[in-house]
Amino acid sequence: MYTLKFDENVCRTCPTGDCLVKCQYLHLDKETAVAEMVKIGQGADSFVLNDCVTCYACEEYCRRGNHPFYLITERRQEKGILTAPRAITRQWINIGEPQGKYRLGEVKERVLSFGFMPEFLGWIKGRLFEDVMPSYIFGQEFFCNVVYIHFADTAVIKERLPQVVDNFRKLGVKEVIFLHDECYGAFTQLAPAFGIDVPFQSIHYYEYLYHRLQELKDLIRPLNIRVAYQRPCSSRLSSDQHHFFADIMDLIGVDLVAREYQDENALCCGGILSMNYGYDLAHDVQKRNIDDMTAHGAQFCVFNCPACQSTLGPLVAKQGIKPIHMIHLCRKAIGEM
Numbered sequence: 001m002y003t004l005k006f007d008e009n010v011c012r013t014c015p016t017g018d019c020l021v022k023c024q025y026l027h028l029d030k031e032t033a034v035a036e037m038v039k040i041g042q043g044a045d046s047f048v049l050n051d052c053v054t055c056y057a058c059e060e061y062c063r064r065g066n067h068p069f070y071l072i073t074e075r076r077q078e079k080g081i082l083t084a085p086r087a088i089t090r091q092w093i094n095i096g097e098p099q100g101k102y103r104l105g106e107v108k109e110r111v112l113s114f115g116f117m118p119e120f121l122g123w124i125k126g127r128l129f130e131d132v133m134p135s136y137i138f139g140q141e142f143f144c145n146v147v148y149i150h151f152a153d154t155a156v157i158k159e160r161l162p163q164v165v166d167n168f169r170k171l172g173v174k175e176v177i178f179l180h181d182e183c184y185g186a187f188t189q190l191a192p193a194f195g196i197d198v199p200f201q202s203i204h205y206y207e208y209l210y211h212r213l214q215e216l217k218d219l220i221r222p223l224n225i226r227v228a229y230q231r232p233c234s235s236r237l238s239s240d241q242h243h244f245f246a247d248i249m250d251l252i253g254v255d256l257v258a259r260e261y262q263d264e265n266a267l268c269c270g271g272i273l274s275m276n277y278g279y280d281l282a283h284d285v286q287k288r289n290i291d292d293m294t295a296h297g298a299q300f301c302v303f304n305c306p307a308c309q310s311t312l313g314p315l316v317a318k319q320g321i322k323p324i325h326m327i328h329l330c331r332k333a334i335g336e337m
């Protein structure tokens with residue numbers, strides 16, 4: 001049985017309570033934040049278990065490695081506190097169930113993971129990827145299942161993730177480049193938090209793109225555009241990789257606007273919020289986010305997660321800001337789009 005590494009004694013001596021003090025949806029002072037985390041650690045009831053909107057950010061805010069959001073998720077599941085109607089949760093869990101319909105390219109020791117994002121089947125082409133393609137994997141058998149922390153279900157992750165690790169092991173891969181940062185976070189941050197061993201090296205695609213663009217430096221023509229970045233919830237599980245976004249913007253001659261809702265202060269795209277917490281909250285968050293992009297003169301909104309792009313892309317476009325995925329922006333910089 002896999003067990004979450006959480007120690008409430010680490011919270012007792014916490015000088016900041018940053019997990020819940022910085023939370024953009026709960027607004028707590030330090031004393032309350034620390035007291036609630038200790039209570040949750042002990043298995044007691046807490047209003048946090050009802051009010052958290054699953055943005056993942058406290059996994060980044062806690063600098064003491066104590067996994068506050070995973071704890072909240074586990075306690076919700078134990079107490080039967082659902083974050084979505086049961087039918088919606090069940091539908092999502094069914095979507096990720098292995099069906100034997102996965103796709104494999106010519107898999108080598110170094111492989112690209114498309115996870116369970118069908119967009120990548122059409123997007124991954126051109127010189128950026130020619131040193132790895134056609135070595136790729138796609139499908140539920142390689143799906144990290146992390147999305148279920150939005151649905152207060154760590155049990156399904158603990159059941160499926162070791163099987164997914166085993167599927168990678170059977171392929172004999174040594175290095176996996178993850179094109180969805182939720183998968184990267186699953187194997188580098190969530191798996192160790194629950195004591196799940198991972199037998200390969202994980203590479204975030206931002207790091208891969210940064211080095212690949214340096215190899216293709218002669219092809220880069222500075223784009224000279226102003227962009228805002230829609231940082232996804234999953235990026236909170238790989239905050240050590242976040243700097244690569246700004247590094248890549250520098251490399252391709254893009255001006256990343258210094259707006260309020262970026263970096264640690266990023267806001268959710270609103271997709272999960274509208275499904276689980278109602279349209280009022282989702283619309284408020286989306287409006288503040290897009291107004292902030294507009295106020296800072298962004299011409300493009302760059303997306304990391306295809307799901308964020310399908311939720312927020314049409315809304316930013318209505319405000320005259322062009323939505324674009326990171327992969328397409330980088331291909332544009334080397335003259336491929």
Ligand code: SF4
Pocket residue numbers: 010011012014015016017018019020033034037061062063064065066067068
């Ligand atoms: S989870 Fe982390 S940030 Fe929150 S109270 Fe505990 S140690 Fe502090």
Ligand code: SF4
Pocket residue numbers: 019020022023024025026051052053054055056057058059069
């Ligand atoms: S996941 Fe987000 S909303 Fe929930 S407690 Fe953590 S920071 Fe707050």
